[in-house]
Amino acid sequence: MDLFSGTISSLERGLDYSAVKQKVIANNVANVDTPGYKSKDVSFHAMLQNEMKLSSNQSQKNPLHFDLSNQDSGGTNISSRPYSVRENGNGVDMDKEMADLATNQIYYNSLISRISGKFGSLNSVIRGGGQ
Structure with a gap:
């Protein structure tokens, strides 16, 4: 029996994406003055498509559902x-990087809030409800 019905693992994958995105943005900002450096980006859509492709190779209980919980994207x-x-050939746009950083921070905070709520609910159940 899956205690959280895959919710925690899905939120964990979201946090993994956010951490990679944060590292890529930090790397871009660190190389803002490096001649010839091209900024990098992490595509959530590409990561999702890769997970869906891996998932479609597995047998599913319901063909309309994707099991993304135990797959590894391989990178x-x-x-x-x-x-x-x-x-000088540098491709870092600081305004875009700062906007991406703010967007990623909001995404991360929402995931943390959701996980905190899940654990808060579990804690309430363990303690017996309204105590």
């Missing part, structure tokens, strides 16, 4: 952005 989908923002 992250980090891609380079081919454009240059500066004359």
Whole structure:
């Protein structure tokens, strides 16, 4: 019996994505003055498509459901952005990086809030309800 019906593992995968995204953004910001450096990005859509492809190779109880809980993507989908923002060939746009950073932070905080709520509910059940 799965205690959380896969919710915690799904939230965990979301946190994994957010952590990779944070590292990529930090790397881009650190290389803002490196000549010829092309900024990188992590695609949630590409990671989801990869998980769905792996999942479709497995037998499912219901063909309309995807089992993403126990699959490993085999790596992250980090891609380079081919454009240059500066004359020295550097492709880091600080405004875009800061916007991506803020978006990722909101995503991360919402996942943490959801996990905290799940554990709070479990704690309430363990303690016997309204105590």
